[in-house]
Amino acid sequence: MTPRRRLTAVLTLVLALALGAGCASPARTPAASPGGAITLGFSAWPGWFPWQVAEERGLFRANGVNVELKYFDSYTDSLNALATGKIDANSQTLNDTLASVAGGAKQSIVLVNDNSTGNDQIIARSGISSLADLKGKTVAAEQGTVDHYLLLLALKKAGLTEADVKFQPLATDAAAAAFVAGQVDAVGVFAPFTTTALKRPGSRAIATSADFPGAIPDHLVVTRDLLGRDPKAVQGLVNTWFDTIAWIRDHRAEAMEIMAKRAGVGVPDYESYDKGTTIFTLDQNRAAFGGDLTASARQISDFLVASELVDAPPPLDGLFAPQFVQAVQP
Incomplete structure (x- = not known):
């Protein structure tokens, strides 16, 4: 497993955005049209390995979304890929999303994957x-x-x-x-x-x-471009997540094997990491979007400014898109 959650990537991000500001839009791999392939990134963290289960069990297809799942050995690379539009969606921390938005990236949070609860x-x-x-x-x-x-x-x-x-x-x-x-x-x-x-x-x-409950949340984050271009695909990603969590609950042993293999560790080690991560239920997602996330975002924004990682608090308008978890059928 490789380091995740590297907010220092904001320096690289801001440079990339600045270089793209005076010329054509940054290179990206967009879906050709609504219903086209969506590129979803993730990296090494127990709360994100369920995406590997979704791919291997065909749950993206079952939810009508065509996904190219891309695993990043470097979490920082996944942040920069989303910020520059090279992928459509990524799993990342609230801290890093706020840092990216402060640097000019247009991103929205559509799902809470998990909270760190001991890891x-x-x-x-x-x-x-x-x-x-x-x-x-x-x-x-x-x-x-x-x-x-x-x-x-x-x-x-x-x-x-x-x-x-x-x-x-x-x-x-x-x-x-x-x-x-x-x-x-x-x-x-x-x-x-x-x-x-x-x-x-x-x-x-x-x-x-x-x-510190709720201090370190992890999310599925999408580009505003995808959000406006193909909201049906975004809904498919969110629906897939909850179907995957249900599948893991009903087939835990097989799921642990899949996720441990992706993590490059044995099942016993993966089980120990899994215990320090709380995967959010649908009800917890809805409650978080109801207010907890905004409070956490403001607190983290203060940290980013105080740590001189950003010059000014990131704008929160459009950051949270709760309509997708609201539309999931229990």
């Missing part, structure tokens, strides 16, 4: 048993990622700020390695790098995404 963690060495104990300690995380965001939320809960710790910005894999090597006192990482970090003797998670 993002702040892990500390032996002797650090609480968030308050982080004061004055060196903490590593990838700057601008959701795990950096989780660290700030955790520090705030303990009455601290980033200024109270020695923040060490490192890529997620490097941060986990530095922690195991004893170079830092704590680290913010997501699965599977949580497994790596916990190899340090005596280490333990002192905060996880489970402590």
Whole structure:
């Protein structure tokens, strides 16, 4: 599995958009017409591997949508592909979607795949048993990622700020390695790098995404072009997702095999990651679009501005498209 949730990709995104602003529209692979092929991207995260099940079980076709499913080894590449119109849809975090929109991308969220409920963690060495104990300690995380965001939320809960710790910005894999090597006192990482970090003797998670419900949501995001050009296809994608989740529930063993293979891990490892991800039901989707997502978007926007990842809060007009989950037949 490869790193996901890399908000630093916003720099690449803004450059790509700026280069395209003074010339023809960026190169893309659009559907030839309504009903044509839709290119759907996804990458390594337990909440997104159900798309692999959908493809292998023919559930896209069953819902009348022609999908070219594209797996990205690099999550960053999937973000840039959607932002520049090279794919029509992608599964990505709310943080990254907001960063893309702030950079000028025209995107809409049509589905909540999941919330991280434990797979993002702040892990500390032996002797650090609480968030308050982080004061004055060196903490590593990838700057601008959701795990950096989780660290700030955790520090705030303990009455601290980033200024109270020695923040060490490192890529997620490097941060986990530095922690195991004893170079830092704590680290913010997501699965599977949580497994790596916990190899340090005596280490333990002192905060996880489970402590902050709704803070790290993941979504199906589509281009505004697709939304206007072929809303029927968008509905087909959303319908397929819920059919897939139902199929996984009824055929769990087979589904675990499919998803673990796509992830490149054994089923037992995949089962452990799966437990830290809460797949949203239809009712949870409808409730989230009813208000929770807007509140989360505003909070994350503040984080993006404060972290100087964007110059101004991203516009929220048109960001959420709840009509598709509303139209799903239970």
